[in-house]
Amino acid sequence: xxxxxxxxxxxxxxxxxxxxxxxxxxxxxxxxxxxxxxxxxxxxxxxxxxxxxxxxxxxxxxxxxxxxxxxxxxxxxxxxxxxxxxxxxxxxxxxxxxxxxxxxxxxxxxxxxxxxxxxxxxxxxxxxxxxxxxxxxxxxxxxxxxxxxxxxxxxxxxxxxxxxxxxxxxxxxxxxxxxxxxxxxxxxxxxxxxxxxxxxxxxxxxxxxxxxxxxxxxxxxxxxxxxxxxxxxxxxxxxxxxxxxxxxxxxxxxxxxxxxxxxxxxxxxxxxxxxxxxxxxxxxxxxxxxx
Numbered sequence: 001x002x003x004x005x006x007x008x009x010x011x012x013x014x015x016x017x018x019x020x021x022x023x024x025x026x027x028x029x030x031x032x033x034x035x036x037x038x039x040x041x042x043x044x045x046x047x048x049x050x051x052x053x054x055x056x057x058x059x060x061x062x063x064x065x066x067x068x069x070x071x072x073x074x075x076x077x078x079x080x081x082x083x084x085x086x087x088x089x090x091x092x093x094x095x096x097x098x099x100x101x102x103x104x105x106x107x108x109x110x111x112x113x114x115x116x117x118x119x120x121x122x123x124x125x126x127x128x129x130x131x132x133x134x135x136x137x138x139x140x141x142x143x144x145x146x147x148x149x150x151x152x153x154x155x156x157x158x159x160x161x162x163x164x165x166x167x168x169x170x171x172x173x174x175x176x177x178x179x180x181x182x183x184x185x186x187x188x189x190x191x192x193x194x195x196x197x198x199x200x201x202x203x204x205x206x207x208x209x210x211x212x213x214x215x216x217x218x219x220x221x222x223x224x225x226x227x228x229x230x231x232x233x234x235x236x237x238x239x240x241x242x243x244x245x246x247x248x249x250x251x252x253x254x255x256x257x258x259x260x261x262x263x264x265x266x267x268x269x270x271x272x273x274x275x276x277x278x279x280x281x282x283x284x285x286x287x288x289x290x291x
Contacts, residue, residue: 002029003261005090006059008078009069010035010044012156013092017119017250018069023048025254034059036074060085065261068092071161072169076101080108088261089116093173094281095274097161102278106271115260116271117253120177122241123269124256125249128178131228131239135182138237140230143183143211145175147241149224152217166196167215168285173277178228178241179203179211180277191284192291201284 005022007014010033023030034053035041045052053059056078060066066082067090068075076096079089089109095118096102109116122128147167151157162170168191180186180203188204201213226241260267 001258001262002027003065003088003258004029004031004063005065005067005257006031006053006063007033007044007067007069008035008056008059008075010037010040011069014069015044015047018067018090019044019048021250021254022067023050025251025258027255027258028065031062032059036070057081057085060087064088065090065257071097071159073097073101073161076105080105083108083112083114086112086114088114089271090257091116091118091271091274093118093120093274094169094278095271096278097165097169099278099282102275106275109271115264115266117257117260117267118269118271118274119253120174120269120273121245121249121253122174122178123181124253125244125246126252127244128239128241131237132178132181135230135237138230139232139234140183140209140237141232142209143179143228143230144213145179145211145228146214147171147175147224147226148214148216148219148221149226150218150220150222151224153220157217162217163196165285166199167217168195168199168281168288171215171217172199172201172213172281172284173274175213175215175228176201176203176277176280177273179213180205182228182230183207183209183211185276186280189280189284189287191287193288195285195288199284199288203280 033045041052065088184205184207190202199215230237
């Protein structure tokens with residue numbers, strides 16, 4: 001059984017991931033595209049043989065699930081509307097620009113009784129899932145995550161909201177999510193560094209262990225660095241994330257999206273997961289802005 005999905009957004013990420021993945025999966029049917037730039041929506045829709053919509057609410061009427069590939073502030077507003085219309089949601093991270101907006105979105109999802117998933121892309125990778133499964137039996141003393149790239153120096157990820165808010169809001173959800181999954185829930189954060197440069201985090205986990213995070217998207221390092229390391233008395237459990245996510249991971253995402261919608265079961269990477277990460281990130285961001 002397939003579910004009907006509409007895409008909101010027609011930028012590079014929608015063109016490279018959302019539209020082709022949802023069109024190709026046997027579990028989803030792409031039914032249309034809406035974007036703030038009608039010409040971009042028309043181009044992407046034509047590429048996949050589906051209609052472009054001038055009215056976002058008209059797109060909502062034609063689908064069961066709305067997949068978002070727009071800036072976080074736009075996503076939070078339109079996803080709240082979609083949830084109120086009874087539509088399930090595929091959300092990008094972060095789920096909003098600020099904590100109040102993220103909380104309001106989750107409240108709207110709960111009130112509507114719809115399902116949601118967040119595109120924490122690494123978590124749909126078989127390699128990452130195997131690493132996290134093994135982490136459950138690894139007696140860790142602590143851990144470290146490093147995400148460093150030159151993404152903000154130019155290209156598809158050098159977008160206004162990223163350049164204004166820095167790597168914490170963009171890369172933070174990925175690495176905090178992974179360390180949280182590997183070492184237990186994060187219950188505290190201490191942030192150092194510069195919001196638009198290098199961000200350092202120390203995370204306190206419910207288990208009592210701590211982990212460190214290094215984030216930067218303004219270093220002309222090639223290739224980019226993305227890794228996770230857990231250290232324990234037995235040695236190290238580590239993961240290179242630079243090539244972890246690809247076509248297979250996004251195929252898994254589409255399959256699990258369809259299952260979530262048709263079964264009615266909550267997905268572990270739902271909007272509440274996104275809200276948990278947003279609370280940590282907003283706490284860290286507030287600390288950096290005070291320094």
